Amino acid sequence: MSVFTPVEREQLAGFLSGFDLGRLIDHSGIVGGTENSNFFVATEQGEYVLTLIERGPSAELPFLVELLDCLHEAELPVPYAIRDRQGRALHELNQRPALLQPRLPGRHVDLTDASHCHAVGKTLAQLHNATADSGLQRRSDRGLEWMVAETQALSERCAASARQLLQPMSAILERLQRERPGLPEAVLHGDLFRDNVLFDGHHLTGIIDFYNAFSGWALYDVAICVNDWCLAETGGLDVRRAESLLAGYGSLRRFTPLEAEHWPDLLRLAALRFWLSREVAANQHAEQSSVLIKDPMHFQRLLEMHREVRLGLPLAL
Structure with missing residues (x-):
C-alpha cells in the first residue's frame, strides 16, 4: 500500500528491539493501497508486515486487535497483532499507531476463475x-x-x-x-x-x-x-x-x-x-x-x- 509516513532503518530497528524477533535484516514500503502506510519487514525470526494507521480514530484499534484474535482462534488465515515483551499489541511509531503482524504466504490473483x-x-x-x-x-x-x-x-x-x-x-x-x-x-x-x-x-x-x-x-x-x-x-x-x-x-x-x-x-x-x-x-x-x-x-x-x-x-x- 502507499507509504504516507516513511520509516528509516534506524527507527525500525529501535522499534523492533521491544520484540523477541531478532535483528532487523531488511524492510521495504508496500505500494498498492490508498489509506495506510505498510512495510515488509524481515528479521532473524521471520517475515512480517508493519502498518502505520493513517486514517480513523486510534481508540477503535483495540476492536481490530480483538477481531483478528477472534478470527485467528477460529482458524481463518488472517494476520494478527504480535505482542511485544510486555504483551502489548498496539504501538506507536513516527506519531502513528502501529501494528506488527506475520506476513502470510501466497500472492494476489489478478485473473480469477x-x-x-x-x-x-x-x-x-x-x-x-x-x-x-x-x-x-x-x-x-x-x-x-x-x-x-x-x-x-x-x-x-x-x-x-x-x-x-x-x-x-x-x-x-x-x-x-x-x-x-x-x-x-x-x-x-x-x-x-x-x-x-x-x-x-x-x-x-x-x-x-x-x-x-x-x-x-x-x-x-x-x-x-x-x-x-x-x-x-x-x-x-x-x-x-x-x-x-x-x-x-x-x-x-x-x-x-x-x-x-x-x-x-x-x-x-x-x-x-x-x-x-x-x-x-x-x-x-x-x-x-x-x-x-x-x-x-x-x-x-x-x-x-x-x-x-x-x-x-x-x-x-
Missing part, C-alpha cells in the same frame, strides 16, 4: 459465522449517513450523466435508512477485493487489511466481494464466477428470502460506496504523486451496469 471465487465466498461465510455472535461492534465511518452526504456533494459537481445514476441511489439510501431491514449481521471485512486476498495456486492462504472492518449486514460484504471478484471483461458481472462465489458462501451460511429481496440494491450500494470513496481519495491526494489513486469511474460504470440485476441469490429449497 470460478474456483478462486468459490474459495473466497466460503471463507467470507466463515468470517461472518465466526463474528455473528461474537459481541464485537464497530460503526462504519462510511455507512449510510456518509453515503447520503457524499452522494449529495457529488451530485452538485458532477456531469448530468452521473447525476442520473445518483438520483435513484439517493432514494435507495433514504429507504434503507428509514426501514433498516432486519438482514443477518456480522462483522464485515468491508474491503475484500483481490488485493486483500492471497492464494497459493487455488488454495486461499490469507485475508489481509481489516482496517475497514465494521458491524453490518453480511450481505453487503458479499456484494462488495462480488463487485470485484466476479467482473466480466466487457463490464457487469461474470455469471459463472458470481454463482460460484455465492455457492461457496451459501454452503456455510444460507441466504434468507429477505436477503434475496434486497440483493440488487446492495450490489448497487456497494458500487456506490467505492465510487464515492475513490472520488474523495482522488480529491484529497491529487497533488501527491507518491499516492496510488484508483479510478472512481470504474465503480461509476459498474453502478450503471447494475441498473438491471439478473443475478439472484441461491436459496435453499
Whole structure:
C-alpha cells in the first residue's frame, strides 16, 4: 500500500528491539493501497508486515486487535497483532499507531476463475459465522449517513450523466435508512477485493487489511466481494464466477428470502460506496504523486451496469 509516513532503518530497528524477533535484516514500503502506510519487514525470526494507521480514530484499534484474535482462534488465515515483551499489541511509531503482524504466504490473483471465487465466498461465510455472535461492534465511518452526504456533494459537481445514476441511489439510501431491514449481521471485512486476498495456486492462504472492518449486514460484504471478484471483461458481472462465489458462501451460511429481496440494491450500494470513496481519495491526494489513486469511474460504470440485476441469490429449497 502507499507509504504516507516513511520509516528509516534506524527507527525500525529501535522499534523492533521491544520484540523477541531478532535483528532487523531488511524492510521495504508496500505500494498498492490508498489509506495506510505498510512495510515488509524481515528479521532473524521471520517475515512480517508493519502498518502505520493513517486514517480513523486510534481508540477503535483495540476492536481490530480483538477481531483478528477472534478470527485467528477460529482458524481463518488472517494476520494478527504480535505482542511485544510486555504483551502489548498496539504501538506507536513516527506519531502513528502501529501494528506488527506475520506476513502470510501466497500472492494476489489478478485473473480469477470460478474456483478462486468459490474459495473466497466460503471463507467470507466463515468470517461472518465466526463474528455473528461474537459481541464485537464497530460503526462504519462510511455507512449510510456518509453515503447520503457524499452522494449529495457529488451530485452538485458532477456531469448530468452521473447525476442520473445518483438520483435513484439517493432514494435507495433514504429507504434503507428509514426501514433498516432486519438482514443477518456480522462483522464485515468491508474491503475484500483481490488485493486483500492471497492464494497459493487455488488454495486461499490469507485475508489481509481489516482496517475497514465494521458491524453490518453480511450481505453487503458479499456484494462488495462480488463487485470485484466476479467482473466480466466487457463490464457487469461474470455469471459463472458470481454463482460460484455465492455457492461457496451459501454452503456455510444460507441466504434468507429477505436477503434475496434486497440483493440488487446492495450490489448497487456497494458500487456506490467505492465510487464515492475513490472520488474523495482522488480529491484529497491529487497533488501527491507518491499516492496510488484508483479510478472512481470504474465503480461509476459498474453502478450503471447494475441498473438491471439478473443475478439472484441461491436459496435453499
